[in-house]
Amino acid sequence: MNEHPVIEIALKLNGEAASASVEPRELLIDVLRNRFGLTGTKRSCDVEVCGACTVLVDGLPVSSCTTLAADADGHEVLTIEGLSKDGELDPVQRAFVEHGAMQCGYCTPGMVLAVKSLLAVEPHPSEETVRHYLRGNICRCTGYVKIIEAVMDLARRKEK
């Protein structure tokens, strides 16, 4: 008899219904990368400090490296793969490209998703707000200037 039964989870993943059988201890990042092949989500610090593993759960950023996959049950998960629509980059992705706001690119998926969640609730943030919000997303290449420029440009361009 199995002492630790698997848990069936049903979630909305990048806009589509998805399900999986997971072990209680399994982490969201591993299920995303290994079961669903969504390898845009990166593991780096593994202790919720660096932000490389950021995904949005119900629109809010979480560290998928330190989230139980079981906790995604019944929720909406957005990874970097779900951001572009019909082959068109999301405006946040487009701004990062236009500003060269990436070097090695490892922090980029987490950075982009964090920005996406901020702009969803605050379309015109101050630079101070942007810096505060992104404090937990670390760019090991130290390319912060262009990242902030991309976000501030985006915030202004979103003015309608």
Next chain:
Amino acid sequence: MLPRRFELHRPTTMAEALNLLAGFGDEAAPYAGGTELLVALKARVLHYGHIVDLKRVPGLRGVREMADGGLAIGALSTHHELADDALIRARLPAYAELSGNVANIRVRVAGTLGGNLCFAEPHADPATLLCALGAQLRLAGPTGERVLPMREFVLGEFTTAREEGELLLCIEVPARPAGERAAYRAFGHLERPAAGVAVAAVPEGRGWSWCIWVGAVSGRPVRLEEVEAAARGLSGGEAVQAIEHKAALAAASLEVHDDIHGSADYKRHLVSVLARRAAEACLR
């Protein structure tokens, strides 16, 4: 790294949660946001055969006003929710500010106030200010509920007065005295504070009556009563000077250790600087 194997229980009532904890004893751990527990399970410094997820137990989230005008904060409210909560922002703006500065946005979105207090990692912010605000904690256990002051809850590093099988229901912050101003200032070069100081000032005569707590430098928040006494009744500028000076003296006698957050000397220096900044913020 993966945690060792455990069974995940997801009770949907408080009675069910308490029964699970009573049944499994020290083999079970309550689980909320997981920002402390999961990190420890992954590092395998902790292991429990049974994890009791409280997120499906109703009534543990959100802020409500109590009959006496104070606020009851559900233990499973996240730091992010509290930073944005209308009642917290209006009544306890210093706490809203603190909550919006905990760690980073992902930790604030997942992490809960109750989990933070019950884990009792000394390098944390909330406990220090809640001590200064005279908060009380309401716990539920197999034999009923009890209330104890925040000041008596944290016993030391990772140790609280919560008994095995007890759950924290809510944090009750009494109605604020008229004219009270409060502020919390912390500093660290890592995400966690190396030192944090909470100050509350209530008008008294021509000056102020002070309540000053320091956190993160020791195993539990410590009240600086001699600093409070020295500043009592002084006018604004004099009080700030007295607080900075006396806090430096008081810090010298605190039990502080060298660690990754800084040397003991450095952290003692921070206490004095942060006490001044928090006092200045109160008077601004």
